Amino acid sequence: MALRVFKFSSQLDEVEIFDRIQRGDEKALEVVYKKYYRMMIKLVITNSGTEDEARDVYQDALVVFWQKARSGNLVLTSKMSTYIYSICQNLWRKELDRKKRLSNEERDSPDSIDMDKPEREKIIARCMEQLGETCRKVLMYYYFDEMSMQEIADKLGFANTDTAKTKKYKCKQKLDELVKSQYSEQDFLD
Amino acid sequence: MENLELIEKYVTGKLHGPEKDAFELQLQTDTSLQRDLARQKQIINGIKSARIMELKAMLNQVPVGGFMHTGISAVKVITGAVTAGAIITGSLFYFKPWKKEMALPVVENELPAVHKNPKTEVTPVDPKEGKPSSVTSESGKEVKKKSTPSKKRNAVQPKIDVVDPTDELTKEPSHADEKLAKHQSIIVTSRIGIDVNSSSSKYSFHYQFNQGKLILYGIFDNGLYEILEVNGDTHSIFLYYKGDYYLLNEKQAAITPLTAIKDLELVKKLKEYRGR
Numbered sequence A: 001m002a003l004r005v006f007k008f009s010s011q012l013d014e015v016e017i018f019d020r021i022q023r024g025d026e027k028a029l030e031v032v033y034k035k036y037y038r039m040m041i042k043l044v045i046t047n048s049g050t051e052d053e054a055r056d057v058y059q060d061a062l063v064v065f066w067q068k069a070r071s072g073n074l075v076l077t078s079k080m081s082t083y084i085y086s087i088c089q090n091l092w093r094k095e096l097d098r099k100k101r102l103s104n105e106e107r108d109s110p111d112s113i114d115m116d117k118p119e120r121e122k123i124i125a126r127c128m129e130q131l132g133e134t135c136r137k138v139l140m141y142y143y144f145d146e147m148s149m150q151e152i153a154d155k156l157g158f159a160n161t162d163t164a165k166t167k168k169y170k171c172k173q174k175l176d177e178l179v180k181s182q183y184s185e186q187d188f189l190d
Numbered sequence B: 001m002e003n004l005e006l007i008e009k010y011v012t013g014k015l016h017g018p019e020k021d022a023f024e025l026q027l028q029t030d031t032s033l034q035r036d037l038a039r040q041k042q043i044i045n046g047i048k049s050a051r052i053m054e055l056k057a058m059l060n061q062v063p064v065g066g067f068m069h070t071g072i073s074a075v076k077v078i079t080g081a082v083t084a085g086a087i088i089t090g091s092l093f094y095f096k097p098w099k100k101e102m103a104l105p106v107v108e109n110e111l112p113a114v115h116k117n118p119k120t121e122v123t124p125v126d127p128k129e130g131k132p133s134s135v136t137s138e139s140g141k142e143v144k145k146k147s148t149p150s151k152k153r154n155a156v157q158p159k160i161d162v163v164d165p166t167d168e169l170t171k172e173p174s175h176a177d178e179k180l181a182k183h184q185s186i187i188v189t190s191r192i193g194i195d196v197n198s199s200s201s202k203y204s205f206h207y208q209f210n211q212g213k214l215i216l217y218g219i220f221d222n223g224l225y226e227i228l229e230v231n232g233d234t235h236s237i238f239l240y241y242k243g244d245y246y247l248l249n250e251k252q253a254a255i256t257p258l259t260a261i262k263d264l265e266l267v268k269k270l271k272e273y274r275g276r
Helices: A011-022 A026-045 A051-071 A080-108 A116-130 A133-143 A149-156 A161-182 B004-011 B017-029 B031-060 B074-095 B140-145 B165-170 B175-183 B264-275
Strands: B194-197 B205-210 B213-218 B225-231 B235-241 B244-248
Touching (some): A026 A051, A026 B031, A051 B031, A116 A161, A133 A149, A133 A161, B017 B031, B225 B264
Parallel strands (some): B194 B213
Antiparallel strands (some): B205 B213, B225 B235
């Protein structure tokens, strides 16, 4: 049995990891997550954050990194850790600003928080859960990871791109219907 | 639904030209289309959110050592950050690469020496302000006193030897490091507050300083810009964005277009600074 060992000791390995992430290899993302965990967590903890907040920021940063890498438009001109570190920095800075704004808003007008938006998001999340696993994956790969039909077919073991295309169409239709059945038309107009 | 494909193209940014114009025109008067568009936006955002949650849940399953139990060598990071600041300041002022294109205060003909272990004042972030502080070398005055004789200037190339933060990951912290870490915070980020204004139709790639705060105008990709501060006899601020570096004038209160630095020598130095 062949074992693939991920190492970070050379530039070549980092290139390989990045290449795998670009191709949508989630295992490679896990390797990156583990490797830089302490570094990124420390950034937030030493800047007034808790470990939970740090973990959240780091995971968000990796999601941004993943999406950028997947888009094919990202060319790494620095080390991967430097790049991810800068995303964490900016996300944490934004979070601190958000917290500051929130505390000001609470002081000024405690009733100003819009409760409708999170509720709608919850309903859509519930509809997503009602779809089958394959449908969920097809839609997520298509809309978030921006995978081509060929990539979706390869990843999910479909016979060809036509199957992937049909699956995507039907799954989306199913989700639309589910959402429609749980919403009134007015719910989508703010 | 007949419009569904069109709406989806519009939401995912795949509708262009006259087709897009016609769609937007129809949108102005067609309330049914407005409703469908709003719903599709919500649904697609919902799909994206589900994927984000899935990726985060996957990462949550990855076994990682607890941060508080492992610790990181504070001394090394502090020393490294301060040394980096001093060395880069030295090298930048040695080469004075911006002199050709920018009017910055002239530095006297002295080459700053590098302190191996300069004293550092480390300031934690003020959560009320929400701004991370920066590590600032307080050795500016001392640096000047210990300058290298000017005769040697041409022969000496400043050696850039910055601590790589990834080194921390492979080493266990010492007891002394842990003790120090309890009393000091390490801040290696910029102290400047930043706002991004992406809603302005007039300013697409501009900046200004307003009451000490940097305001960037334009569509800056989420989390992909960096601010580099160089502390020395003068304080210089640079923006790094999508492979280019931009000098930011702290006294610039007017909204000003961002212009990439073209001086290759300066870009090289900034790249080294940023890359390490």
